[in-house]
Amino acid sequence: MMRTYLDCAPCFMxxxxxxxxxATPNEALHQEVxxxxxxxxxxxxxxxxxxxxxxxxxxxxxxxxxxxDPYREVKxxxxxxxxxxxxxxxxxxxxxxAPLEMAVRMAVAGNIIxxxxxxxxxxxxxxxxLERAADSPLYGSFEEFEADAVRASSILYLADNAGExxxxxxxxxxxxxxxxxxxxxxxxxxxDALREDAVAAGLTDVELVDNGSDAPGTILEDCSEELxxxxxxxxxxxxxxQGNYETLSGAPRPVWFVLMAKCPVIARHIGCEPGSFVxxxx
Amino acid sequence: MMRTYLDCAPCFMxxxxxxxxxATPNEALHQEVxxxxxxxxxxxxxxxxxxxxxxxxxxxxxxxxxxxDPYREVKxxxxxxxxxxxxxxxxxxxxxxAPLEMAVRMAVAGNIIxxxxxxxxxxxxxxxxLERAADSPLYGSFEEFEADAVRASSILYLADNAGExxxxxxxxxxxxxxxxxxxxxxxxxxxDALREDAVAAGLTDVELVDNGSDAPGTILEDCSEELxxxxxxxxxxxxxxQGNYETLSGAPRPVWFVLMAKCPVIARHIGCEPGSFVxxxx
Numbered sequence: 001m002m003r004t005y006l007d008c009a010p011c012f013m014x015x016x017x018x019x020x021x022x023a024t025p026n027e028a029l030h031q032e033v034x035x036x037x038x039x040x041x042x043x044x045x046x047x048x049x050x051x052x053x054x055x056x057x058x059x060x061x062x063x064x065x066x067x068x069d070p071y072r073e074v075k076x077x078x079x080x081x082x083x084x085x086x087x088x089x090x091x092x093x094x095x096x097x098a099p100l101e102m103a104v105r106m107a108v109a110g111n112i113i114x115x116x117x118x119x120x121x122x123x124x125x126x127x128x129x130l131e132r133a134a135d136s137p138l139y140g141s142f143e144e145f146e147a148d149a150v151r152a153s154s155i156l157y158l159a160d161n162a163g164e165x166x167x168x169x170x171x172x173x174x175x176x177x178x179x180x181x182x183x184x185x186x187x188x189x190x191x192d193a194l195r196e197d198a199v200a201a202g203l204t205d206v207e208l209v210d211n212g213s214d215a216p217g218t219i220l221e222d223c224s225e226e227l228x229x230x231x232x233x234x235x236x237x238x239x240x241x242q243g244n245y246e247t248l249s250g251a252p253r254p255v256w257f258v259l260m261a262k263c264p265v266i267a268r269h270i271g272c273e274p275g276s277f278v279x280x281x282x
Numbered sequence: 283m284m285r286t287y288l289d290c291a292p293c294f295m296x297x298x299x300x301x302x303x304x305a306t307p308n309e310a311l312h313q314e315v316x317x318x319x320x321x322x323x324x325x326x327x328x329x330x331x332x333x334x335x336x337x338x339x340x341x342x343x344x345x346x347x348x349x350x351d352p353y354r355e356v357k358x359x360x361x362x363x364x365x366x367x368x369x370x371x372x373x374x375x376x377x378x379x380a381p382l383e384m385a386v387r388m389a390v391a392g393n394i395i396x397x398x399x400x401x402x403x404x405x406x407x408x409x410x411x412l413e414r415a416a417d418s419p420l421y422g423s424f425e426e427f428e429a430d431a432v433r434a435s436s437i438l439y440l441a442d443n444a445g446e447x448x449x450x451x452x453x454x455x456x457x458x459x460x461x462x463x464x465x466x467x468x469x470x471x472x473x474d475a476l477r478e479d480a481v482a483a484g485l486t487d488v489e490l491v492d493n494g495s496d497a498p499g500t501i502l503e504d505c506s507e508e509l510x511x512x513x514x515x516x517x518x519x520x521x522x523x524q525g526n527y528e529t530l531s532g533a534p535r536p537v538w539f540v541l542m543a544k545c546p547v548i549a550r551h552i553g554c555e556p557g558s559f560v561x562x563x564x
Contacts, residue, residue, distance in 0.1 A: 006299050006309075006316050010292040013323075017288050027288075031328065034288050038324040041295075042317045 001250035004046045004053060005265045012041055012053055019061040019190070023070035036060045051217030051243045058189045059214070069188035071162075078113060078163025078191065079200040085126060089170050092134060100149070101142050102134065103174040104258060108277045109133035110167025111160060111241055111260045139272045140279035145256060148281070152235035155180045158211075158218055158248075160241030160259075161190075162197040168240060169201050171258075181207040181234070183227060187214035192243070217243035220251070242266055249282050256281050283532035286328045286335060287547045294323055294335055301343040301472070305352035318342045333499030333525045340471045341496070351470035353444075360395060360445025360473065361482040367408060371452050374416060382431070383424050384416065385456040386540060390559045391415035392449025393442060393523050393542045421554045422561035427538060430563070434517035437462045440493075440500055440530075442523030442541075443472075444479040450522060451483050453540075463489040463516070465509055469496035474525070499525035502533070524548055531564050538563050 013034065020033035040056050062068055089106045096102035112129050149155070157172060157180050159165045165184075172180050182203055185192045193201075198208050212224030218239065220228055231237060237255045239248050245257045245266065257280050261267040267274040295316065302315035322338050344350055371388045378384035394411050431437070439454060439462050441447045447466075454462050464485055467474045475483075480490050494506030500521065502510055513519060519537045521530050527539045527548065539562050543549040549556040 006312055009299065009316050009320070010295040013292040013295055017291065030288055034291050035324045038291070038320040042320040042324065046313065 002049055002246040002269050004048060004050050007265050008050050009041060012057060016057045019058060019070055023061050023065035023067035029065050032064050033061055049246045051215045051247050052219060055215040071191040075162035075191050075197055079197055082163045082166030086166060089167060093170055100146055100174050103171040104279055105133045106167050107171040107258055108260050110164035113163050136277045138279045139276040142279060145279055148236050149175055153179055154234045155236045156230050156234035157182045158239040158244050159184050159193045162193045165193040165197050166201040169203050177206045181209060183209050183211050186210040186212040189214045190216045192216050217247035219247050254281050284331055284528040284551050286330060286332050289547050290332050291323060298339045301340060301352055305343050305347035305349035311347050314346050315343055331528045333497045333529050334501060337497040353473040357444035357473050357479055361479055364445040364448030368448060371449060375452055382428060382456050385453040386561055387415045388449050389453040389540055390542050392446035395445050418559045420561045421558040424561060427561055430518050431457055435461055436516045437518045438512050438516035439464045440521040440526050441466050441475045444475045447475040447479050448483040451485050454488060459488045463491060463512060465491050465493050468492040468494040471496045472498045474498050499529035501529050536563050
């Protein structure tokens with residue numbers, strides 16, 4: 001579990017403002033959201049994880065603006081964009097010498113197509129991202145990942161964002177979809193994937209579970225009993241994205257984290273350079 | 283006068299954290315500064331200018347950390363760096379076809395060497411900045427500026443940052459230092475120039491006045507009576523940098539603003555592209 005750093009404070013304000021603007025054109029409400037977020041930040045328990053603060057922010061946004069899902073359109077748009085890219089992604093995997101490794105890389109590439117807070121991290125063209133993903137070194141051991149995957153008869157895959165989840169599907173297919181269960185968020189928060197995004201991604205042949213939470217991460221105490229049981233009992237757990245890393249990096253069981261370390265605070269926590277493609281068991 | 287925009291909120295948090303870290307290595311105090319800043323932000327009057335909020339932030343930093351001038355070393359360092367560059371800057375002005383215009387450009391270049399909040403805007407080498415400054419179009423009318431300067435028998439020059447003030451000196455020399463009065467901040471705030479920085483810049487042949495304020499801008503109500511009188515009575519007023527723009531753009535008299543519009547909010551307010559070299563009378 002990663003605590004919240006003071007460096008996160010500016011990002012929280014940015015995230016609050018961006019979400020407020022997506023939720024409503026009413027500027028008085030934008031201001032109310034920013035003020036309420038500042039009040040929360042003034043008393044926030046910094047030993048809690050950043051997604052715990054983000055959860056508060058997006059609740060404030062939904063409550064004050066009355067918009068139950070400000071990122072709905074963004075999510076639909078990124079799903080469509082990702083589905084359009086699917087043939088190219090599949091081809092890369094099919095033609096790779098090590099298809100599973102390429103599928104991991106493509107799943108990380110999907111993590112870059114993040115229209116949430118970090119969208120400014122890379123302004124590359126999507127094709128460039130795929131190309132870079134195919135070539136970048138992985139921070140972590142693919143061999144160990146593959147060994148764990150071969151051994152596992154049940155895999156719990158914790159999804160991250162809409163759009164990205166389409167790329168996850170390619171990795172899930174490589175892993176063998178019959179033994180994979182995919183977990184999505186329980187309620188709308190940021191651009192995080194919900195059940196409808198999993199369906200839009202074509203993940204109809206896997207077992208789907210929602211985690212019962214509206215945090216942009218996996219805060220175990222906030223998740224459903226079912227999710228916690230699945231997490232404890234699965235042979236292998238794969239967690240996508242920064243939010244899942246921040247909330248599960250100290251989890252009571254080994255978890256494979258698959259993400260791009262976009263934020264310098266997370267990169268420092270992992271011990272890699274910002275921008276690294278991470279495949280790490282903790 | 284420019285009001286505070288919600289987009290300024292993340293920058294305020296960043297500025298508070300950076301100043302706290304400069305002021306003390308004590309992390310508990312960093313946290314206290316961030317929390318107090320968030321509390322101020324939650325109730326801040328957004329019709330006030332951004333430097334009014336920054337003034338509060340730097341007061342919080344000085345009060346909580348006990349450090350009366352967290353940017354002292356930075357200011358001394360940037361003064362020295364700028365003095366080292368002085369011969370190169372003077373040469374450019376001397377060899378230019380229009381020396382006064384080149385001196386304006388060099389003063390703007392000085393505005394880029396800002397080790398305060400905006401330091402990340404350009405990571406160019408200083409020589410590159412000078413080169414770019416010599417070539418960039420000016421947003422505004424130099425001819426009108428020159429005409430005003432020729433006519434004026436008294437010029438009030440409102441300085442901005444340490445370091446930068448060394449470059450201002452070159453412009454002040456071109457304007458004719460005997461008729462120029464230079465105003466600096468009354469007390470330490472951010473990396474803004476104080477009387478000692480004007481002296482370090484070699485501005486010993488001009489009349490110097492401090493504005494009596496600890497705001498990183500020129501909040502007239504907060505300035506000394508003397509400063510307000512000088513501002514009212516000078517034939518021409520030249521205001522350097524963003525902080526002076528934000529606080530004086532609606533002043534009760536015409537002011538020439540000389541700055542680089544580093545921040546997108548200010549650029550929008552001026553009506554130029556971010557990164558523009560501005561020479562504008564308002």
